[in-house]
Amino acid sequence: MPPTLLTARVPVEPDRHGNPSYSPVAGALGGAATLMLALVAAWVALTSRFLDDHRLWAYVAIAAAGLIGFLATYAVAAAVFRRYGARWWHVGVAVAALVCIGSQASAFATWVFPDPMARYDRQLGGPGRCLHNSPYGTGKPNVTTISDAGWMTVVPLDTTFPPLRLDHAVAGGLHQLTPADGASRQILDSHGC
Incomplete structure (x- = not known):
């Protein structure tokens, strides 16, 4: 049976010893x-x-x-x-x-190197994370803003909850998102983060 194109050998020139040079x-x-x-x-x-x-x-x-x-x-x-x-x-x-x-x-x-929202989802607000079932969870009604200075603010639409401010919210960042103030630290502590 003749070889097909895929099973045929790649034609190469011999080297100086007469062996095929690949x-x-x-x-x-x-x-x-x-x-x-x-x-x-x-x-x-x-x-x-x-x-x-x-x-x-x-x-x-x-x-x-x-x-x-x-x-x-x-x-x-x-x-x-x-x-x-x-x-x-x-x-x-x-x-x-x-x-x-x-x-x-x-x-x-x-x-x-995820963007800040993907990092928030992975670290704090996504499924199985400490803030997922809170007003700060991803998919919950809130307003999230990200500043050029690397701050992220999550404001629940339910105004009885204070805003959550996080630091290190930059694209391509390697640092964990951390609370930017004492009130945000209390929010994270109250949810076991």
Whole structure:
């Protein structure tokens, strides 16, 4: 039975010893990995505000991610292809894996560095969190404002409850949301936060 396109070997030139040289194929996969990992690093740098706050170091980190992606992919692909040979389906699987990684770059970055509302939901107001069943829970009728200075204020529509003011409410922040004043500390303590 003749090989199909997917099961056929990738045609390569022999090296100086007469063995098939898979360096061009491994290099092409390494180039694709460079693009995908640089894309992931760029999304993380952008979402975490690292690109805004430390532009030069962000570019260095993006370039380093791309270089590490190239070197690792090239080394692994060259070793595997030298041992087993390269078939077109190997290349297809590797490219599909890289496309999957690249397509999830934005989702990964926003999961690691969520915006203030997502952080509030995860830490305090979401399902299973200490404020979820209170007037301050996400999904409850309240007004939430976020200032440029990194303060978040949750004001329940029921005016018998005081506003909850939180600090560290910045996009891409790593710090936990903390009470910004004594009244907010009492609110969190009264709900076991």
